Each structure stands twice: as C-alpha cells, then as structure tokens.
Amino acid sequence: MATLIDNTADKAKHRHPEKRNRVDSPILRKPEWIRVKAPTGKGYLETRKIVHEKGLFTVCEEAACPNMGECWDKKHATLMIMGDTCTRACAFCNVRTGKPAPLDTQEPKNAARAVVEMGLKHVVITSVDRDDLEDGGAGHFARTVRAIRAAAPHTTIEILTPDFLRKGDAANIVIDACPDVFNHNLETVPRLYLSIRPGARYFHSLRLLQSVKERDPGQFTKSGLMVGLGETREEVMQVMDDMRAANVDFITIGQYLQPTRKHAPIDRFVTPEEFQSLETIARSKGFLMVSSSPLTRSSHHAGEDFARLQEARRAQELQELEKR
Ligand code: SF4
Numbered sequence: 151m152a153t154l155i156d157n158t159a160d161k162a163k164h165r166h167p168e169k170r171n172r173v174d175s176p177i178l179r180k181p182e183w184i185r186v187k188a189p190t191g192k193g194y195l196e197t198r199k200i201v202h203e204k205g206l207f208t209v210c211e212e213a214a215c216p217n218m219g220e221c222w223d224k225k226h227a228t229l230m231i232m233g234d235t236c237t238r239a240c241a242f243c244n245v246r247t248g249k250p251a252p253l254d255t256q257e258p259k260n261a262a263r264a265v266v267e268m269g270l271k272h273v274v275i276t277s278v279d280r281d282d283l284e285d286g287g288a289g290h291f292a293r294t295v296r297a298i299r300a301a302a303p304h305t306t307i308e309i310l311t312p313d314f315l316r317k318g319d320a321a322n323i324v325i326d327a328c329p330d331v332f333n334h335n336l337e338t339v340p341r342l343y344l345s346i347r348p349g350a351r352y353f354h355s356l357r358l359l360q361s362v363k364e365r366d367p368g369q370f371t372k373s374g375l376m377v378g379l380g381e382t383r384e385e386v387m388q389v390m391d392d393m394r395a396a397n398v399d400f401i402t403i404g405q406y407l408q409p410t411r412k413h414a415p416i417d418r419f420v421t422p423e424e425f426q427s428l429e430t431i432a433r434s435k436g437f438l439m440v441s442s443s444p445l446t447r448s449s450h451h452a453g454e455d456f457a458r459l460q461e462a463r464r465a466q467e468l469q470e471l472e473k474r
Contacts, residue, residue: 165246166412168239175415177408183422184405184444189219197222200267204260207234209276209310209449212245214409217450228274228310228449229261231294232287236278238349242337242376244409245278253283253290258297265302272453273298274333276310279349286312288320292327299328306330308372308452313355321358325365331400331456332362333372333448336393339385346379346414360396370438370459374402374448377428380417386428390435400439400459401432404446420444438462 201208207230210218221227235250236243254260265273275294280287295307308331314321325332340352362371373393377386386403393401403425408416422444429442439459441451 165244166239166410168247169241169410169412172412174411175408175413177411178416178419180407181419184216184407184419186216186445187219189222191219191223193223193225194219197225197227197268200264201227201229204264205254206257206260206264207231209245214244215447216407217445217447221450225268225270226449226453227268228276228452229264230276230278231257231261232277232280232290234278237281238279238347240337240349241346241414242379242406242409244413250278250280250282253287258290258294261294262297262301265298265305270302270305270453272306272308272456273302274308274310274449274452276449277312279312281315281349284317285320285323286314286317288314288317288323291324295324295327295329306453306456308333308449308456310335310448311358313350313358315349315351315354321361322365325362325369328366329369331370331372331452331459332359333374333400334358335374335402335448336389337374337376338379339375339381339389341385342379342381356392356396359393359398363397370399370456370463371397372400372402372448373398374404374446376404376406377420378406378416378418379414383428387431390432390437394435394437399437399463400441400455401437402446402448402450403428403432403440403442404450405444438466 208227209230210227212230212234233250234246235248236245239247277287298307307329309329310333311324336355338346343352359371359373362369405420406416425442429440432440439462
C-alpha cells in the first residue's frame with residue numbers, strides 16, 4: 151500500500167507566512183492534457199549547473215513551472231533578479247514572500263556571464279517585486295539589461311517586470327534601457343484583482359504597458375493572463391480589448407495551476423479546445439502574436455516567439471505600405 155503525504159501546506163508555511171492562516175483548498179487532480187515529464191535531460195542538468203554555480207535564481211524553479219524539463223533541456227531559463235523573496239503576496243504565486251535581502255551589485259555582471267555561457271540567442275529576465283526600494287528595482291533592471299547588451303550584443307532581451315506601482319516615473323528607467331520585448335502580465339481580469347493580485351491595480355498595469363509604446367514604439371509589448379481562476383469568457387475578451395487599446399503586441403493565455411493548498415483554488419481546467427477558441431478571438435482583435443494553451447507561460451518558447459513577432463511586424467508594415 152502506498153501512502154501519499156501532502157506536504158504542500160508545510161511548504162506554504164515557510165515560503166508564504168502571510169498565507170499561514172488561510173483555509174486549505176484541496177489541489178485538484180490535473181487532467182491528462184496538463185501532465186508533463188519530470189526533468190532529467192543532459193541540457194537540463196547543464197542549465198541547472200550554470201544557474202546554481204552563478205548563484206542566480208530562476209522563476210522556473212521558484213514558481214515550480216511545469217515546463218522546466220522542456221525549457222531547461224533546450225538551455226532556456228528565465229532569470230529572476232533582485233533575490234528570491236517578493237514583497238507582494240499574490241494568491242497565485244509560488245515565489246517566496248517576506249523581507250528581501252539587499253541587492254547584489256554583482257548580479258547584472260553574473261547574469262550577463264550566464265547568458266554568454268549558455269550561448270543564449272534570446273534571454274528572458276524577470277524579478278520579484280521590490281516595493282522596499284525607492285525605484286522598485288528599476289535601476290537594477292536597467293543595469294542588468296545593459297550588462298547583457300554589452301557582453302552579448304547579438305542576444306535579444308525580453309524583460310518581464312513588476313508594475314512599479316507608487317514609484318513615480320521609475321518604469322521609464324527600464325524602458326530607456328531598450329529591451330527588445332517589454333512584458334508585464336495583467337495575470338487576471340479586473341474583478342479578481344482584490345483576491346488574486348491584491349497589491350496591484352489593474353489600470354495601473356495596463357497604463358504601464360501603454361506607456362512603453364508611447365515612450366518607445368519600437369519595443370514589442372507583451373502581456374499574459376491565467377485562466378481557470380473563476381473569470382468569465384466575456385471578462386477575458388474585455389481584457390483582450392483593453393490590451394489592444396494599450397497597443398499590446400503579444401498576448402499569452404495559460405491555465406492557472408495551484409502551487410499549494412494555501413494558494414487560490416483552481417475554479418476549473420480550461421480545455422485545449424477553449425484555449426484554441428480564445429486564440430482565434432485574440433487574433434481577430436489584432437494582436438501581432440497570440441499564444442494560448444494549457445501550458446502557455448509568458449516565457450515559454452520566448453526565443454522562437456520573438457522571431458515570429460519580428461516576422462509579423464514586418465508583414466504588417468509591408469501591408470501598410472501597400473495600402474498607401
Ligand atoms: S516556461 Fe518560462 S518559467 Fe517555465 S520553465 Fe520555461 S522559461 Fe522557465
């Protein structure tokens with residue numbers, strides 16, 4: 151007889167002290183279209199070695215991403231800068247919460263070295279929220295982008311940033327570092343912000359995306375939504391419209407997966423057919439790129455998607471020229 155021990159509540163106690171007193175929500179069994187293989191490949195082990203040797207954090211590990219086996223095997227990891235401890239406490243996120251350590255001034259250089267060592271053509275950099283810093287970590291983000299640019303001038307850079315809420319014009323510091331893709335995830339529909347993303351404000355996040363395009367129209371903008379949290383189809387379509395009004399180029403839509411019993415419960419598993427239908431709707435709304443599937447994550451296949459984004463923009467520009 152096998153005994154299953156559920157230790158997810160214990161894990162939550164250490165990583166998410168603010169969730170300690172939340173009611174447990176049982177974790178639903180995943181449908182067969184969400185099952186993934188445990189990571190084991192040679193590429194996976196090499197990526198893990200480089201990441202750990204450089205003392206870097208990745209959102210792949212911290213968020214317990216289901217795509218780790220596939221991505222790391224292809225030497226694609228998303229670096230998470232500014233430490234492993236977040237100052238927010240979103241109900242969906244598995245990244246540790248608490249008081250973060252001071253910034254590591256060597257991190258931009260180490261991140262750049264890791265990019266060179268892994269031979270990355272496209273890198274995705276994200277971070278924890280750093281509400282404790284005056285600029286929300288914008289300066290550190292910008293220094294990291296510049297260090298990678300200097301060390302690997304042919305590598306394209308995608309950033310996935312916090313919202314810089316109540317940090318004045320700090321986001322401009324990041325925009326001015328000229329990443330190729332500026333991603334900020336809206337995560338969910340506005341009605342669910344208070345319960346799912348309580349420290350954030352929907353319209354502030356939307357405005358951030360819009361301001362990237364206003365300041366530097368050449369940068370691609372990207373944003374993502376999780377579904378399965380209780381949102382309606384109409385609400386998802388409204389978010390798509392809001393993103394298009396903010397000139398977002400690329401939308402990603404993926405299934406929310408509950409990290410522990412203390413996190414927000416899954417309302418339902420959205421079927422692959424529904425994801426396909428959301429993709430069709432998003433395309434009709436004019437996004438340059440859409441990725442919509444149960445395992446879509448904002449950084450999944452980011453390198454291949456970047457090449458497609460460039461291609462889509464070229465085709466659009468050509469069409470506009472022909473119309474003249
Ligand atoms: S999808 Fe993104 S977060 Fe997940 S393993 Fe791949 S690179 Fe990491």
